[in-house]
Structure formats: C-alpha cells, structure tokens
Amino acid sequence: MADIARKAGVSVMTVSKVVNNKDDISQATRERVQTIIEKTGYRPSHIARGLATNRTGTLGVVVPDNANPFFSEITRAAEHLAYAEGYNIFLCNTSEDAERELTVLRSLEEKRVDGIILCSSRLDDAELRAALTGHPHTVLVNRRLDDHNSATVMVDDIAGGAATMRHVLQAGHQVIGMLAGPEFSFSGSQRLKGHRTVLEDGRYPLEWMAHCSPTVQGGYEVGGRLLTQQPNISALLCFNDLVAVGAILACKELNLAVPQDVAVAGYDDIPLAALVTPSLTTCHVPLDETGHEAMRLLLHQIKDEQTAGEISIIQPQLVIRKSAP
Amino acid sequence: MADIARKAGVSVMTVSKVVNNKDDISQATRERVQTIIEKTGYRPSHIARGLATNRTGTLGVVVPDNANPFFSEITRAAEHLAYAEGYNIFLCNTSEDAERELTVLRSLEEKRVDGIILCSSRLDDAELRAALTGHPHTVLVNRRLDDHNSATVMVDDIAGGAATMRHVLQAGHQVIGMLAGPEFSFSGSQRLKGHRTVLEDGRYPLEWMAHCSPTVQGGYEVGGRLLTQQPNISALLCFNDLVAVGAILACKELNLAVPQDVAVAGYDDIPLAALVTPSLTTCHVPLDETGHEAMRLLLHQIKDEQTAGEISIIQPQLVIRKSAP
C-alpha cells in the first residue's frame, strides 16, 4: 500500500480511503489511485485489515462429513449466500469425532472468524457450551442448546416421522417395521417420536424396531434380520434413504417384492432417492433452505449484533414414489 | 497476550515462545505460562501472527460445485490431509462461472492463503495465468497449463475411455453409441479419445455419438433420441454415471432391457453407481486419491519452496457390474 501511495504521490491514508470507497476523496485523486492499483495488481491485505478492524470477513462451517450429500447441500447453500455478502468460509470436517470437533472449533477461534455454523454437533451440552464461548456468533443446525445465545435451525423431524407413518397406515399396513438408525441420533429419536404420534395407542411394538448404522450396509444387514424375525412386517420405515436402499436389497435377497410384499420408505430425499429401483417414497428435507437459513441467521446476527437465540424450523415434506405407494 | 504476560510476570516475548514451543524456555516458566494460558482460555491470534510471519496457515480449495460428489470427495480428502498438517481450508464454489472463479481467486489472494488447489478451471490459459500470479503456490486438478510453475493432478481419462471401450468390444458389441457429455468438456474429449484408441480404424461413426449435459436428464433425453435414431446400437458408453442412469431410464421407456438389449456403461463410479438397478459398469476414478495427491503436492510445494511443475497422473479403473457385464 505504501508502494501505491508513493507512486500516486499521496499518503497511505488516501489509498486506504480509495480502497474502502470512502466518500471524502476528490474524484481526481480517486481515479489516479485506482489506475495505479489496477496497474500494479495490488491486493489489499484482509489479514492486516482484520488486525485493525477486528473483523476478518471469514466464517466457519463445521460438518461431520462434507462428502455426505446431506451436508454438502447445506454447505453449498451457505457458501452461496456468504459469497454474495463478501464472506469466505472455512470448511471443517469433524469425521464424527468429538475430539476433532473441539480442535477445529478452537482453530477457527484462533483464525478469528466472524461467526460459525455448526451442524449436528456430537458434543454434550457442557462441552459444546465451553467450545462456543470465544465465538462471537454461532448458528447450530440440527442441535438444541438451551440458555445459549446461538441461533438454531432445526428440521422438524417429528412432523416428518409422522407423515411417513401416516402414509403407510393409510395404505392399510398393520405391521410396520422401523429401521431407526443410530441409537444416539437426535434426528432418529425425533423421527421415531413422530411415528408414534400417529399411532392409536401412542406406542409401537419394540420388536418391530431395530437400530442400525445410517448406511446402505446397515439397512441391508439389520433390515434382513428384522424381516426374517418378523415375517409379517409389510411396511418398513427407514432412518434415511441409504438405509432404505439397503433394506430393499435385503428384500430382494429374501424374495420379497417391493412394494407388493413390503413397502419401504426412506428419509431425506437425497438425489439418489429418485434414481434407484423402485424409486423411493421418502420425506424430502429441504437442505438448500436449511443451509440458506442458517447463513441468513448468522449474517443477521453479525450485522445487528442481535444476540437473541432465534430458532428456525424447517418443514420436510413427504414425497410419494414407487417403493411405498 | 499482554494479559498473559502480566499475569505470569514475564514479557510477551516469553509467552510467544511458549505458545510456539520454542526450546529456549526453562521448564518452570513454561509450565507457569501454560497454566495461565489454559486458565484464561487465551487463543493466540493467527491473524496477527500472519501479519508478522507472512504465513497464514490457510489454504484455498476452489471447485465448480462442492455438492457434486465428484468434488466433495476430492475436497474431503484434501481437507483431511490439510487438517493433519494444521491448515484450515477456504472452500469456494465457482458455480461453473468464470467471473465468479476470478472473484474467488482474488479474494483468496486478499486473504493471503498460503496456497490453493484449483479444480476444473473454466478459465482460458491467459486468464488463468493472470489469476494465478499473486498466488505463491498452486495445484491444478484436471486442467493443464503449460509453462507454469503450478503442480498438476490429472486423471488419465484416455486410459479410462480406452478401458470401457475395450470392455464392450470384448463382449462382442459392434454398434457402440456414445453419450459424450458437454462439448467443451476436457475430460469428455479425453474419454472419447480413449474410446478411439482401441477401435481398429481409430475412428468412430459420428452418428453414433451425441453430446449431452452431464446429468440424468441429459442422459435420458439425448439417450432416448440416439437409441431411436440408431436402433441397432447395442452398447452405450456414457460420459458419467448420471448420464448412464438417464440412459437406462430411456431404455426402460423404449422397452429395451439393460443389459440384454443394450449394455450401458458409466464413468466415475460415484456412490450411486453400485446402488441403481441394474448396478452400473463404470470406470472408477479414485477421487480420494486425487484430492489427497493434490494436497500432498501443495504442502510439499509450500514446505520445500520447490517450484517445479510436478505432475501426477491418477489411473482410473474399470469396474464391471451388471449394466454391461
């Protein structure tokens, strides 16, 4: 910047004002300085600026796994909005590892990001609270933390779970199995709760329910076992679409036709869902909207210094395809 | 840091040395300072450090679309390695837009990243060259730029294209259609070139080839048209797996059984490929290895100040499944 100043015959201050579009600069010098800047290929150092202003123009997005379509969609939407507002984002994977989650949160703190979006934190309340102090602005996605000033975006999985259960009940199914995903999953428990709300007696037979890892493999293994043990199951509600795909594979192996013998429903509506055979009836989670909303809340929080713990609920929507008509 | 120094009764310099694990500090003071640091929750400012050292500990990863599994896999592998080495990464989407690509490259420059990985750049040679000056270290993925000191990682799509063509020829197919993807795609042209190398006369009838957008929709529409116009096509080589899925849908609609009437091969081996029906014969591109290799080259370049334009070729591998046995 000193270079520019010298070449333009002005002070660094003047250059700074030109770069930042301050209005107390004469048109003449402004243009002269601009020209030199472009000719030189000068790039103002946002890092020096950050030191001076205490704002870095960077945000952190922390997800379990950015290659999981669930999070990559969210990340994309968030990055898109951030870009429009002139922010850059640090992308951090936790790999479902609490230790690593703590580490990246700390490193983002050291990088002095202006705020973070944290998806599906695996930390317990105390750890999370501790890891978040030091971060001026935070948005939590798919995770509640009471008495904390971070904003929150939640997918209404109770409503989604209710919708899938209602659908299979209306189709006349009586014995409805559930592949409920990981035992510790918050989303999983919400979806189960949703299933229950539409049952007459508010409960379901536990022997029709089984936990499984949230993968094709998990759905295949546990689904096969469940269908063998409870042969009169005629509909299967799955934790997510991958589990549903696994369950369908298991059905094929057991010579059960989907949906004639067993109807299968997924959850999330990842791109894959429409493309498998039979195409998946599933609950569409608007990830795009989720990511956009999270970033919107974060920017709003940064701009207005508003620290109210806003909370935004995203509504999923049942999509009826061929696996459970 | 001044706080810490005061509380510990030492100079800021001593604190700095403790933080940076310098070895000319007595065990006693080191521990005393450490204790205070932990009690205080002090976080060294990497941004101030960056100003002083001219190194930020941050890298940029620029991709067309981080929600595309192709790039999200690469990004994950790159981030994984970067994390292990203590770097944070800025993730930037270009949305296939040259303007935006230029913008993010500039903003990364302003953020003073230590290096960047740029995937599938849409810029022409001159633009790219210009956008890269100012970046101390760069790695290009799936893009050549001659006479430039950036490292390069390329997938050997000629070999991959040859492998798929060889496979269907050996299966006895005579009339082999090609859904070649976007006309301007570098990868696409390489794959076509690969197909050609294993043909006897080194060429293929143009009427069996059609360009299409690299999506399910593209494969479905153009695939349907091609099969209608050239009914004796018995095998279809597709630009990527999504196109292949679209082509399979088109076959179903035309009452052509896959693979009995028409064999279909994809490319990339995205997670979807094994899960559709019939499962896709495709060419596996080791994205994980690609991303890892790109980051390895970048870190190596940073560490050794080595500016040789290293180039690393990743070999894809044919995976035979049911769509083209």
Add this chain to the structure above:
DNA sequence: CTGTTAGCGCGTTCAT
C-alpha cells in the same frame, strides 16, 4: 534463558 526494539499492513482519530 529472558527481554528489548522494531515492524508486519492497515484503519481510527484528529488535525490540517
């Protein structure tokens, strides 16, 4: 082993 001096590149404040 520890502290002092100087400066990284910029923005804020207040004069001119």
Add this chain to the structure above:
DNA sequence: ATGAACGCGCTAACAG
C-alpha cells in the same frame, strides 16, 4: 479533501 500519529497482536533479530 488530505495526512500524521498511533495501535491492532504478534514475531524476528538481536541484546543482555
């Protein structure tokens, strides 16, 4: 409309 002085939090290079 322009500029000088100062400080942001840290480290490199020495000095003690």
